[in-house]
Amino acid sequence: MDDRERALVERVLSGDIDAFEPLITPYRQPLLSLAYRITRNWEDAKETSQETFLRAFKYLANVDVQKSFRNWIYQILINTARNLKKKQAVQERLRCDALAPELFVDSGNDPEQHQLDRELRSQLADCLDRLSDREREIFLLRDIEEWNIRETADVLKCSSIAVRVHLSAARRKIKERIKEKYPFLLEVRR
Amino acid sequence: MTCRGTNKYLPLLAGNELSRKKALKLKAHLERCPGCRKEAEEISAALDAAKGLAQKEALRDWTDSEWRQMLKSVTAADMERKQWGVRLVRKPAFAFGLALLLFAAGALWLQKKLPLRPEEHGVLQARSQTAVQRSGESAGQDVLSMTIVSQETGLKIVWFFNKNFEWKENPQ
Ligand SMILES: [Zn+2]
Numbered sequence: 001m002d003d004r005e006r007a008l009v010e011r012v013l014s015g016d017i018d019a020f021e022p023l024i025t026p027y028r029q030p031l032l033s034l035a036y037r038i039t040r041n042w043e044d045a046k047e048t049s050q051e052t053f054l055r056a057f058k059y060l061a062n063v064d065v066q067k068s069f070r071n072w073i074y075q076i077l078i079n080t081a082r083n084l085k086k087k088q089a090v091q092e093r094l095r096c097d098a099l100a101p102e103l104f105v106d107s108g109n110d111p112e113q114h115q116l117d118r119e120l121r122s123q124l125a126d127c128l129d130r131l132s133d134r135e136r137e138i139f140l141l142r143d144i145e146e147w148n149i150r151e152t153a154d155v156l157k158c159s160s161i162a163v164r165v166h167l168s169a170a171r172r173k174i175k176e177r178i179k180e181k182y183p184f185l186l187e188v189r190r
Numbered sequence: 191m192t193c194r195g196t197n198k199y200l201p202l203l204a205g206n207e208l209s210r211k212k213a214l215k216l217k218a219h220l221e222r223c224p225g226c227r228k229e230a231e232e233i234s235a236a237l238d239a240a241k242g243l244a245q246k247e248a249l250r251d252w253t254d255s256e257w258r259q260m261l262k263s264v265t266a267a268d269m270e271r272k273q274w275g276v277r278l279v280r281k282p283a284f285a286f287g288l289a290l291l292l293f294a295a296g297a298l299w300l301q302k303k304l305p306l307r308p309e310e311h312g313v314l315q316a317r318s319q320t321a322v323q324r325s326g327e328s329a330g331q332d333v334l335s336m337t338i339v340s341q342e343t344g345l346k347i348v349w350f351f352n353k354n355f356e357w358k359e360n361p362q
Contacts (some may be wrong), residue, residue, distance in 0.1 A: 036249065
């Protein structure tokens with residue numbers, strides 16, 4: 001982690017809890033977005049993010065200041081999202097609310113923009129739905145968040161080879177889905 | 191390179207994750223193979239399309255009040271825990287007393303759970319005897335006897351083991 005992060009971590013650990021906010025603020029929106037893309041609804045995304053910050057605060061003493069704070073907190077998020085998913089599976093309340101209208105960003109009174117948001121949202125979500133959990137995590141980190149292979153492997157606690165294998169499978173599945181359902185997306189880019 | 195061998199690496203070629211050498215080999219194959227070239231173009235285009243969808247996707251952020259509330263609950267839960275610790279540290283006598291009490295309770299529980307006087311239930315004796323004379327056995331042979339006596343019924347069982355661990359029960 002950089003000097004700023006290291007100083008903030010030390011301040012929090014010495015009892016200055018106000019230093020926690022500037023430490024996590026850079027991750028406020030990115031973590032929520034990733035959580036949303038993993039869990040596919042905003043309520044779960046918020047729960048996952050909140051739990052992530054809670055754990056980060058609770059276990060801050062365990063963080064290795066020589067290593068990346070970003071990787072550490074993303075790792076917590078991924079594990080939290082997995083746990084939430086397991087919990088939900090157990091409780092048999094897997095929801096399918098990707099299309100619930102109230103969960104879309106309010107596009108004001110512009111119905112055309114609203115429709116566009118809805119389409120974009122459902123196209124990407126539909127593609128991500130084709131992937132296994134592991135493939136989705138890897139695809140999101142590498143291709144959407146643009147992390148490199150090594151960082152992705154580090155956060156997911158797997159080998160670079162495993163990342164490459166799952167990434168290949170994910171990209172191929174997404175290509176198949178786009179080709180089958182949204183071929184116009186390929187055409188405009190040619 | 192074969193089509194099969196090429197195809198395997200096309201998703202990684204699209205993401206620029208192959209070594210220069212490998213990428214050049216693949217590109218040489220793509221130059222002369224329209225089938226693989228088409229597949230490579232589709233994977234690249236699909237990857238760009240997915241990234242484009244993600245970029246255009248309108249994402250939410252916490253509202254400021256949600257963020258404040260979230261932060262407050264995150265730090266509050268931990269503060270409570272810490273304050274307990276601090277209170278204990280600030281009152282060492284109280285902490286020491288509490289520890290002593292816990293220790294005493296633990297010791298009592300252990301004593302109840304694990305009886306330290308096995309003679310209540312039976313007696314296990316093991317002693318080494320030497321030179322039990324038998325016909326056909328040489329003097330000085332080591333024999334181990336083991337006696338178990340039930341306190342309740344008075345039943346007594348004795349085992350004798352020779353050095354080969356062959357045993358006899360109540361041989362007398
Ligand atoms: Zn070919």
